[in-house]
Amino acid sequence: MKDVIIIGSGVIGSGIARELSRYSADIVVLEKGDDVSVGTSKANSGIVHAGFDAVPGSNKAKYNVAGNKMFDELSKTLDFPFRRNGSMVLCFDSADIGALQQLYDKGVANGVEKLSVITGEEARKIEPHLSDKVVACLLAETGGIVSPYELNIAYAENAAVNGVKFEFCKKVTNVSKKDGTFEVTCADGSVYHGRTVINCAGVHADEINNMVCPEKMHIVARKGDYILMDKTAGYLADHTLFQLPTKMGKGVLVTPTTHGNILIGPTAVDVEDKDNVSTSLEQLNIVFDKASLTVPELSRRTIITQFSGLRAHEDCDDFIIGESSVEGFYNVAGIESPGLSASPAIATEIAGQVATKLQLKLNSHFTETRKGIPHxxxxxxxxxxxxxxxxxxxxxxxxxxxxxxxxxxxxxxxxxxxxxxxxxxxxxxxxxxxxxxxxxxxxxxxxxxxxxxxxxxxxxxxxxxxxxxxxxxxx
Amino acid sequence: MIAKNLVIVGGGPAGLAAAKSAYDCGERDILILERESELGGILNQCIHNGFGLHTFKEELTGPEYAARYIDEVKKRNIEYKLSSTVIDISSDKVVTYVNSTDGLVQVKAKAVVLACGCRERPRGAINIAGMRGAGVFSAGTAQKLVNIEGYLPGKEVVILGSGDIGLIMARRMTFEGAKVKAVVELMPYSSGLNRNIVQCLNDFDIPLMFSHTVIDIKGKDRVEGVVIAEVDDKLRPMPETAQFIKCDTLLLSVGLLPENELAKNASVALSPVTGGAEVDDTMMTNVEGIFQCGNVLHVHDLVDFVSQESENAGACAVKYINEGAEKCEQVTIKCTKGVRYCVPHKLNCDDNFQSLNFKMRVGNVYKKVELTVTADGVKVYGKKRPVVTPGEMENITLNSQQIEQLKKAKEIVISLEGGQQ
Missing domain, CATH: 1.10.10.1100 (BFD-like [2Fe-2S]-binding domain)
Structure with missing residues (x-):
């Protein structure tokens, strides 16, 4: 009998595993892929959002702002690439400056620090390759960038060192509760019994939830195409550059990565097939054209690859976090943007809830730090x-x-x-x-x-x- | 830090020929740095024949051709280091390399010959959309897997691009029992050698589809097929012509790029056309004492020309070590009317060559043209060609008298005259 069965080893599942490994408990992580970080966590913008975007009072706002603050410390403890490069939301039309101000107000309401609205000219002083069509921008100094899969891997390695078992190629096909404990069945026929289950199954979290919970969930896989550019293009942007959403649509971002490349994207297309991570030429062209509005000097010659990632969008449009109506079954679902930014705060919260529930004792052998691969x-x-x-x-x-x-x-x-x-x-x-x-x-x-x-x-x-x-x- | 007169970066055909020639010009303090565990460079995986017709007047395989030069280098006891990767070159010619036995070593060189070859253009650079499973290889990677490692990448193959490695691999995969379903070429002509189209495709009934490209890749874990489409005259795919081809492997032979990251660190100025350095007639870059030759300078069609060019670079590097750089006027060679580029890019007015070789490529297929060299509008040289194609390098040699005329000119122009596209 396991104390905790975690389904999914993305940044959420691995993060919770690591935080729970602070306690003496028998924990297993079931992952359908053959490695950690093979779903949404590996293919996203790699942004640690400041937290001005989410609706005040929502889980997204709460965990984003809290999570953001944890990254400096966490990146040192677990040795993964993170940089607080700051974000800018760009406004291209003076008629939209009102919307920029609203975003600022929302940020303040969410408790985001170091926000300011600056002119286009001031913005270009900080980012010299910015389009001269930018008239104003919201500068969020607390925005950052992280290598998402390296954060995920760091979490998993540290969890494993502290006793968590990771089981791969374990696609969960059923979850049921009998006599107060859970039975989790995998496609390969293996069965796990646990006192609690934490559902961190990303775009598939609705399927897992619906196996055991009377309250049904519906998650749409929202696909986004990205283009990665060579490090030789790295000089083009230092901040993460968002476009202010307008009636013309949501823009795409231009950001440096923690390794010095430039990443542009994503688009947003809802897809039926939750394994469909194909890119499309049409979407890639949209990404490039929109990103060129922010940084006109972008050149197709520096493209080195493209990819797409799926975001888990739940119909309620917010993170679903915590114990469900089925006692001992926890959901961490609908974790789309700003999920990566929120992940450290979510991990701490859920680990705390489960530890309380199971009355876990602290693990006296817990090793808090992890040293990454020499670079x-x-x-x-x-x-x-x-x-x-x-x-x-x-x-x-x-x-x-x-x-x-x-x-x-x-x-x-x-x-x-x-x-x-x-x-x-x-x-x-x-x-x-x-x-x-x-x-x-x-x-x-x-x-x-x-x-x-x-x-x-x-x-x-x-x-x-x-x-x-x-x-x-x-x- | 150690000191060397001449450091040659790369132990492939270019580096070996440069070393041999430098030695024969009297230089003894030479070090070749090679990142692979053997000398010979890319020739080691080119086990097909057709090498050496110009240099040795016989048909050799790649490894045989390499062996001739390796023997010459070994006979001369020229020092070389294997499994040694150069990680930095500074503009004052400090070469930093690493390997497992010496660790990290810095070498202060009097002259450096960059002979580090080229790499293949990957999928991302040509923006092919679709799934990202296994089974998409650059042709050279597939060649390495088959010829060096002894593994077959797949059984049903589509090849995008008709570069020479793609053509060679079409035949090679066929020999190994794979079915090559099509070679798909974006342009209305091939960028490979005509002899390779005949010997590698036609002889095996492999269809070559011009003006087509791959627009989608299907298959989750492994490639299950590709969608190809015809392109219009602006090279845009026409969706109504899309067709699915079932395959498990897509090979890409869509161009080679000189590998110039090291050169950039050393402030070597690069040509936007070739991707290699802009060199003078001594093969010297804009950075004094740094020379380039072979595929790092511009992508060649035949290794024979790589050797020839590199021997010149080796000899000129020795002359530089002994006599220093020439401080003289330079004339830049201008390429127009179908000629994309010419190497060398400029002439030193004080150089005294008995003959000079110019290598160039054209931008399209042209018939019945004359390749001409003019000095201030006066024709110095002309060579009638029944047909020129982008896949075959044009090669002309001028004598001392013609060179004299060029050096006096303010403007040298190389162009294609007459003829039709």
Missing amino acids: FATMSNTERQKLIDSNPLYGKIVCRCEMVTEGEIVSAIRRPVGAKDLDGIKRRTRAGMGRCQAGFCTARVMQILARELGEDMADVTKCGGESFIVEGRTK
């Missing part, structure tokens, strides 16, 4: 030399574009909740994330994965399941 590319030469001295594998560069060494890749595989496939390596080390998009390093990373995991290269996948890279041996 050769951003080190000084002295640090690099020291690292190679400690392990010669750090002297072998595997990914040229992002300067990732074999030592980093091996570390990514051997860590708790380690990488098992190419995408897992990419999210943990950035190998394959650069301008050649894994053209050079694919074969090498496959070799390392096969060697470390004791498999044949033909068993190596891109992202689990049937995503085998090669068909088999040649003749």
Whole structure:
């Protein structure tokens, strides 16, 4: 009998697992993918929103503002990339300045600090590549950027170190409650029993909820296409640049990433198929054209990849957080934007609620800090030399574009909740994330994965399941 | 920090030829830095034949061609380091490399030859929409998997782009039992060599579809098919022509890009046309003592020309080490009327070459044209060509007399005259 069964290992499930691992409890995380952070958490804007956007009094507002404040400390404790670069909401038409002011007022009502409305000219002083059509902007100094999957992985690693079990390829097909405890059945036939269940299943959270709760949920997968640009375009924006929503529609953002690329997007299209993460040329063109209104110098020549992500939009338009009408069954659902920003606050809240419910005692062996994989590319030469001295594998560069060494890749595989496939390596080390998009390093990373995991290269996948890279041996 | 007269970045065909020639010009203090575990560069995975017809007057495979130059380098005892990646080059020619045995090493060089080749344009750069499962490879990655690792990427293949590696891989995958369903080319002509179209596609009845492109990729975990469509004269896909092709693999052969991140750090000025440096007739970039040759300078069609160009670069680097840079007037070569670029980009008026080789590419297919070089409007050289195509590099050699005429000019123009598109 588990104390807690967490369904889903996205940033929410992993975050709650980590916060719950502060207590002595038997916790398992069931993940349908073969790695953590393979759904919404891996494909989003990577923004830590200031919190001016959400309706005052809503869960979104409450957890966003609270979560935002936790990032400085958390990024140090768990060693993931985060930067408080500040956000700007751009107004292109003086007729819309009223709306900008409303946004400011909403921010103040939500308790957002360091907000100001500045002129277009002032904005261009801070962001010299901004369009000259910007007439005013709301500056939110507390806005930030985070590497979403690295936050997710940091949470999961730290949770695992503190005793949480992560089980992969566990697609939950049924949840039921009998005699005060829960029975969770997976597609592979395995069954888990638990005193509590926390539903963190992202776009599928409605399906999980509806298996056991009388109050039904409905989640729409809202797809957004993004374009990622080379680091050579990185100089074009330092702040996260939003467009003020107008009657012409919601704009797209232009933001630096924590690794120095430029990310533009997303669009918003509701899709039936919750696994549909295909991009469309039409949407990608919309992204580029709209982003060019913010930064006219953007060039298609610097595009290195595109992707799309799904946001879990619940009909009530707010986060659903807390114990459901079924005692011991907790929902953390409808976590769309600003879910990433809110995730640390949500994790703390839910862990607190569950710990109280189960009367958990503190885990005296809890290790609070986690050290990430050494990042050769951003080190000084002295640090690099020291690292190679400690392990010669750090002297072998595997990914040229992002300067990732074999030592980093091996570390990514051997860590708790380690990488098992190419995408897992990419999210943990950035190998394959650069301008050649894994053209050079694919074969090498496959070799390392096969060697470390004791498999044949033909068993190596891109992202689990049937995503085998090669068909088999040649003749 | 250690000191070297000449550091050559890259141990592929360009680096090897530059090293050999530098040695033969008297230089003994040479270091080749190669990131792979063997010398030879991309030739090691090019196991097909057709290399060396110009240089050795015989048909070699890629590894055989490389071996000839590796032997020459080894015979001369030129120092080289394998599995050693250069991570930085400064404009004052400090080359920083790392490997597992030496750790991080900084080398202060008198001259640097950048011979680090090119990379393939990835999917993202050409904005193909669709799913992002496994099964999309650049042709060179697939070539490495098949020829070096011994693994077959897939069984039913569509190839986008008719660059040479794509064409070669169409044949290679067929040999390995895969079915290549189509080679799809955006342009109305191929960017590959004609001989490759004949030998790799026609001989195996593989259809080559011009003016078509891939507009969507289907399949969640692994590619299950692609949607292709014809494009109009502005290269825009026409949705009504869309058709689905079932396949498990999409290979991309959509262009090569000189790999110039290191050069940029060293403040080397790059040409927006080639993506490589702008060099003078000694193959020197705008940064004194930094030279470029091979595919990092501009993408070649034949390795023979890489070797030829790189031997020149090696020799000029030695001359620079011994005599310093020439401080003289330079004339820039202007390319018009169908000629996209020319290497070298400029001439030093004080240089004394017995002959000079110019390499260039055209921007479209032209028939019955004359490739002409003029100095202040006066024709210095003309070469009649029945047909020129973007896939085949044009190569002309001028004698000392013609070079003299050029050096006196204020403006040198290379163009295609007459003919039709």
